[in-house]
Amino acid sequence: MVSVLDRKLVRDLWSQRGQVLTIALLVATGVTVLVGSVSTYVSLLGAQEAYYRESRFADVWADVKRAPRSLVGRIAEIPGMGTVEARIVEDVRVAWPRSPISVSGRLVSIPDRGQPELNRLRLAKGRWIDTVRRDEILISAAFAEAWAVEPGEPVDVILNGRIQRFHVAGIAYSPEYIYASPPGNPLPDDRAFVVLWAGENAIAAAFDMEGAFNNLTLSLAPEASPAAVIADLDRILDSYGAPGAYERRDQPSNRFLSDELAEQRTLAIAVPLIFFGIASFLLNIVLGRLVSAQREQIAALKALGFPSLPVGLHYVKFVGILCALGAAAGILVGIRYGQGMMNNYRPFFRFPDLDYVFPAWLPLSAVAASFAAAAVGALAAVRRVLGLRPAEAMRPATPHAVRLTLPGLPVGPVPKMVLRSLFGRPLRSALTVVGLAFAVPMGVLGLFWWDALDSMVEIQFEGIQRGDAAVTFTDPVPSRAIGEIRQIPGVLAAEGRRTVAVRLRSGHRTYRIGLTGLAQGAELSVPRDRALRALPLPPDGIMISTALADRLGVKVGSLLTIEALEGQRPVRELPVAALVDDLIGFSAYMERSALNRLMHEGDLVTDAALRVDPLRADEVWQSLSERPKVVSTSVKSSWLRVFDETIRGMVAVSAAVLTLFGLLIAVGVVYNSARIAFQERVWELASLRILGFSRAQVSRILFAELGVQILVAIPLGLVLAQGFVALLLGLRDNETFRIPPVIGVSTYASAALTVLAAGFASAFLVRRRIDRLDLVGALKARD
Structure with a gap:
C-alpha cells in the first residue's frame, strides 16, 4: 500500500519536474565525466601495464657513439643489473615515392634469430625476418596503416648516403614507440616517420659496426636502485661518448603516455567536482525553497502524528530519486564518452591491443x-524539516519588511513591488543570482575549446615557429651549410639552429632536453613571453619554458646547471634570463654563438628553419631529399594536419559532451529559477489578480524581478567562466601540449544569449501558468 508521504513524493517530483531535470542534468554531467575519464584512465593504464609486461619493456636505456660488444659482460656485472642487450640504432631517411617530402626513420637492430630479450615486438601482419636474407625488415604498424603498406612491398632506405632496398617481411608494434614522433615535431606523424627493424648483421655491415653497438637496453633486478645502477653504467660508458643513461620515466614514449595518464587521473577527480559542487549548491536552493513553500504541509503532517524522521526521509527520498535519475543517465552517456575517448587515443598511442x-x-x-554531493546540498533543508514546530509552521512566515526611499523618482507600484522583493530578502536574491550565474560557465565550458585551440595554433605556429619547414642534419655541420640551403630555388629564408642534448639540473631536480641555440635577431624561431612579446636572446644566459621552470622549481634569475651530454660534455651554471610561454613540448634556448662557445666548438648548426615559396615547395622538398647530410624535413602544413587529427580530435569528444550538457543545464537553471519564483509567490500573484491587476501586470512583476537577476548574473557568470576555464586547462597541462585559457567574444556572447533566451522561454512558459492560475485554489492553500 502506498503511504501518504510516498504519494506526496510523486506529486512533488511531478510539480518540481523542471528543477528535478536541471539538477539531474548537473549530476549526470558530473557522472558522465567521472565515468568517462576513469574508464579511459583504467583502459589506458591496463593496456600499458599488460603490454609492458608482455614485451618485457626495458628499465634503462643508454646511447654511445660506438662501443665494443665485449663491454656487455662488464656491464652485466653491475650490482642490481638484470638483462643487458646491445644493439645498433640509427636515424635514417626513407625514399618513399608516395610522400612529397622525405620520410624520416629510425633503424633498430634485432637479433638475426628470434625476438630481442627486451622490448619484444608484436607482429600485426606478416612474419619475422628471414635469417638468411639481409634485405628484409619489419616496419611500424602506424606507418603501415597510414600508407596501407603490406608485407612484401619494397622500401628504399638511405644508409650512409647509399640507397639500399629492403622488403617488408612483417608489420610490428613496439613498446618503445607507442607514442612515436619524428625529429623536429613533438606530435606523432605516422605519414612522415617510420620505425624499421632489421637483422643485426645487415645493419652492422651498413654502418661499419661489426662487433660494436651504439645503444643499450637494460632491465634491473627487483631490489635495484635505478640511480645507483645508472651511475655505475655512466662511469663505464663515459669514454665511449655516452650522453648519460636514463630510466624508463624519461623514455620519450613512456613519458608522453605517463603524462596523459596523470592528466586523465586528475581530470577524473577535478572536473566532476565542479559539476557536483554546482549541483549541490542548486539542490540546496531548490530543496530549501521547497521546504519553505511546504512549511504548512509539513506542520500539518506533524500535527497529524507523523514523526519528524519519516517527514525528513521524505525529502531524502526526493533527493535520492533525483540523483538516481542523473547517475543512470550519466553512466550510460559516460560509457559512450569513454569509448569515444579511446577511439581518439588509438591513432595517438599505438598499442597492439x-x-x-x-x-x-x-x-x-x-x-x-x-549521492555524496546531493547529501551535502540537502543537509540544511532536511535539518530545517526536522526542526520545524507544528504550531509555529502553521502560521505563514513573517514577511520581510523593507523600507525603500527613492526621493524624487516617480516609481510606480510595480517597480516598488519588484524592488521590495529583491531587497526585502537579500540572501534569497543573492543566492538566486549566483545560481543563475552558474548557467553562464555551463555554456562556456563546451564552446571555448575551439577559441583556445585556434589561439594555440596562432601562438605556436605563427608566433613562435614562424617558418614553413624545419630541416635536421645527420651531424652538426658548419654554418655555411645554411648558405647552401638558401641557394635552393624556392627557399625564401633559412636560419640555422644548434641543438645540443643537455641535462638541466636544479638541486635534486633534473630534466633532459634539447637546448636550442638561435642566431641573434632570428625571425623564423621567436621565443615569446606570456604577453606574446618577442624575447631578445640573452648574451650569456638561458631561456626555458614556463612549464619547465615550474617542474625544475626555478624562476627568472635562478641559476641552472647545464650538463652537456655530447661532445666534450662541459658543465656550466647559467642564470635563467627569461621564461618562454610556448604551448607544445618543453623548450630551452640560448644564443647560438654562446652555445657553441659552451661546447668549445666552432660555428656549427644541427638544423634549420626555412621559409618557402608555396609555388615551388615540391622542388624544395625534392632538392633537400637529395642532400646526404639532411636526415629529415618536417613541414608546417604536416604539423597542422597532425594537430587537427590528434589534438583537436582528442578535445572534440570532451567539447561535444560538455557543450550538450552545458547548454541544457544553462536553460534548466534559468527555468528552474523562474519556476521557483512563481511557486513562492503564487499566493501573492493570485491576491493581486483578485485586487484587479491584469495578467500582464502580474507577469511584469514576476518577470521584472527575474530579468534584473539575470542581468546581474550574466557579468558574474562571465567572471566565473574565466575561473572555471583556467582551472580546467590548468589541470590538463602536460608536456605534450598546453592549451591557453582563451575565450572568444563569440563564445561569451553565445553563453550570455543562451541565458537570455532561456529567460524569455521561461517567461513564456511561466506566463502560461499565470494565465491558467486557479485564483480560488491558490488563495485557499499557500503551497
Whole structure:
C-alpha cells in the first residue's frame, strides 16, 4: 500500500519536474565525466601495464657513439643489473615515392634469430625476418596503416648516403614507440616517420659496426636502485661518448603516455567536482525553497502524528530519486564518452591491443559520488524539516519588511513591488543570482575549446615557429651549410639552429632536453613571453619554458646547471634570463654563438628553419631529399594536419559532451529559477489578480524581478567562466601540449544569449501558468 508521504513524493517530483531535470542534468554531467575519464584512465593504464609486461619493456636505456660488444659482460656485472642487450640504432631517411617530402626513420637492430630479450615486438601482419636474407625488415604498424603498406612491398632506405632496398617481411608494434614522433615535431606523424627493424648483421655491415653497438637496453633486478645502477653504467660508458643513461620515466614514449595518464587521473577527480559542487549548491536552493513553500504541509503532517524522521526521509527520498535519475543517465552517456575517448587515443598511442574497459566498481563509485554531493546540498533543508514546530509552521512566515526611499523618482507600484522583493530578502536574491550565474560557465565550458585551440595554433605556429619547414642534419655541420640551403630555388629564408642534448639540473631536480641555440635577431624561431612579446636572446644566459621552470622549481634569475651530454660534455651554471610561454613540448634556448662557445666548438648548426615559396615547395622538398647530410624535413602544413587529427580530435569528444550538457543545464537553471519564483509567490500573484491587476501586470512583476537577476548574473557568470576555464586547462597541462585559457567574444556572447533566451522561454512558459492560475485554489492553500 502506498503511504501518504510516498504519494506526496510523486506529486512533488511531478510539480518540481523542471528543477528535478536541471539538477539531474548537473549530476549526470558530473557522472558522465567521472565515468568517462576513469574508464579511459583504467583502459589506458591496463593496456600499458599488460603490454609492458608482455614485451618485457626495458628499465634503462643508454646511447654511445660506438662501443665494443665485449663491454656487455662488464656491464652485466653491475650490482642490481638484470638483462643487458646491445644493439645498433640509427636515424635514417626513407625514399618513399608516395610522400612529397622525405620520410624520416629510425633503424633498430634485432637479433638475426628470434625476438630481442627486451622490448619484444608484436607482429600485426606478416612474419619475422628471414635469417638468411639481409634485405628484409619489419616496419611500424602506424606507418603501415597510414600508407596501407603490406608485407612484401619494397622500401628504399638511405644508409650512409647509399640507397639500399629492403622488403617488408612483417608489420610490428613496439613498446618503445607507442607514442612515436619524428625529429623536429613533438606530435606523432605516422605519414612522415617510420620505425624499421632489421637483422643485426645487415645493419652492422651498413654502418661499419661489426662487433660494436651504439645503444643499450637494460632491465634491473627487483631490489635495484635505478640511480645507483645508472651511475655505475655512466662511469663505464663515459669514454665511449655516452650522453648519460636514463630510466624508463624519461623514455620519450613512456613519458608522453605517463603524462596523459596523470592528466586523465586528475581530470577524473577535478572536473566532476565542479559539476557536483554546482549541483549541490542548486539542490540546496531548490530543496530549501521547497521546504519553505511546504512549511504548512509539513506542520500539518506533524500535527497529524507523523514523526519528524519519516517527514525528513521524505525529502531524502526526493533527493535520492533525483540523483538516481542523473547517475543512470550519466553512466550510460559516460560509457559512450569513454569509448569515444579511446577511439581518439588509438591513432595517438599505438598499442597492439587498446580495448575499452569498464570496471565493475565504477558505477557504484559514480552513484556514491553523486549521492555524496546531493547529501551535502540537502543537509540544511532536511535539518530545517526536522526542526520545524507544528504550531509555529502553521502560521505563514513573517514577511520581510523593507523600507525603500527613492526621493524624487516617480516609481510606480510595480517597480516598488519588484524592488521590495529583491531587497526585502537579500540572501534569497543573492543566492538566486549566483545560481543563475552558474548557467553562464555551463555554456562556456563546451564552446571555448575551439577559441583556445585556434589561439594555440596562432601562438605556436605563427608566433613562435614562424617558418614553413624545419630541416635536421645527420651531424652538426658548419654554418655555411645554411648558405647552401638558401641557394635552393624556392627557399625564401633559412636560419640555422644548434641543438645540443643537455641535462638541466636544479638541486635534486633534473630534466633532459634539447637546448636550442638561435642566431641573434632570428625571425623564423621567436621565443615569446606570456604577453606574446618577442624575447631578445640573452648574451650569456638561458631561456626555458614556463612549464619547465615550474617542474625544475626555478624562476627568472635562478641559476641552472647545464650538463652537456655530447661532445666534450662541459658543465656550466647559467642564470635563467627569461621564461618562454610556448604551448607544445618543453623548450630551452640560448644564443647560438654562446652555445657553441659552451661546447668549445666552432660555428656549427644541427638544423634549420626555412621559409618557402608555396609555388615551388615540391622542388624544395625534392632538392633537400637529395642532400646526404639532411636526415629529415618536417613541414608546417604536416604539423597542422597532425594537430587537427590528434589534438583537436582528442578535445572534440570532451567539447561535444560538455557543450550538450552545458547548454541544457544553462536553460534548466534559468527555468528552474523562474519556476521557483512563481511557486513562492503564487499566493501573492493570485491576491493581486483578485485586487484587479491584469495578467500582464502580474507577469511584469514576476518577470521584472527575474530579468534584473539575470542581468546581474550574466557579468558574474562571465567572471566565473574565466575561473572555471583556467582551472580546467590548468589541470590538463602536460608536456605534450598546453592549451591557453582563451575565450572568444563569440563564445561569451553565445553563453550570455543562451541565458537570455532561456529567460524569455521561461517567461513564456511561466506566463502560461499565470494565465491558467486557479485564483480560488491558490488563495485557499499557500503551497
